[in-house]
Amino acid sequence: MIKFDCTKVSGKIDSVKVTSRMTKGYKTLITLNGSKLPNIQMEPEFFEELNPGEEVTLYTICKNSNKKEKNMGVLYGYKKEGENSKFATKYRWTVPSMMIFFAALAFCLVFIVGWPVSAALLALTGMGNHTGMSQITHYAFVEACLAAGFYLWAAWKMLSVTADPEGWQMIDPQTLSSRFSKLDK
Numbered sequence: 001m002i003k004f005d006c007t008k009v010s011g012k013i014d015s016v017k018v019t020s021r022m023t024k025g026y027k028t029l030i031t032l033n034g035s036k037l038p039n040i041q042m043e044p045e046f047f048e049e050l051n052p053g054e055e056v057t058l059y060t061i062c063k064n065s066n067k068k069e070k071n072m073g074v075l076y077g078y079k080k081e082g083e084n085s086k087f088a089t090k091y092r093w094t095v096p097s098m099m100i101f102f103a104a105l106a107f108c109l110v111f112i113v114g115w116p117v118s119a120a121l122l123a124l125t126g127m128g129n130h131t132g133m134s135q136i137t138h139y140a141f142v143e144a145c146l147a148a149g150f151y152l153w154a155a156w157k158m159l160s161v162t163a164d165p166e167g168w169q170m171i172d173p174q175t176l177s178s179r180f181s182k183l184d185k
Contacts, residue, residue: 006168010057035173042075055081092162096155103151111144
């Protein structure tokens with residue numbers, strides 16, 4: 001299951017440090033009101049524009065796993081006090097596009113693999129005697145649709161939550177910080 005939360009967190013930036021470089025951005029450690037937010041990925045433009053001492057609202061998409069060492073986040077946008085919000089809107093379209101591609105790939109793979117598996121299962125259970133090729137194809141088609149549906153649901157979820165970042169849940173920096181492992185802080 002995909003477990004992530006879209007949250008807003010506000011406070012005064014104490015520091016923004018790069019912990020590692022990525023292909024198109026940075027993995028950072030943000031200290032907000034004394035609370036450390038590790039493993040936050042962000043665009044280089046955001047890193048250059050966020051300065052210590054500024055009051056900001058950060059819009060984050062964070063993984064919310066029970067295993068704290070696996071949690072990470074993406075800085076989707078921010079709003080400085082008295083300024084307009086800035087968002088990395090490319091995530092709004094890139095992630096769902098990738099999920100749609102994976103949905104098509106999952107559909108094809110499950111249909112191809114599911115057809116002989118369905119035929120074998122029907123033959124083993126004794127129901128294959130009365131089932132023709134058309135019925136087996138229908139079973140494989142339904143299996144493939146279910147596999148693709150999972151990815152399409154994830155794409156739709158990403159599109160719907162990024163449509164209104166102002167409506168995201170506001171949490172305090174300490175609560176968001178508690179989701180991450182002490183090892184990363």
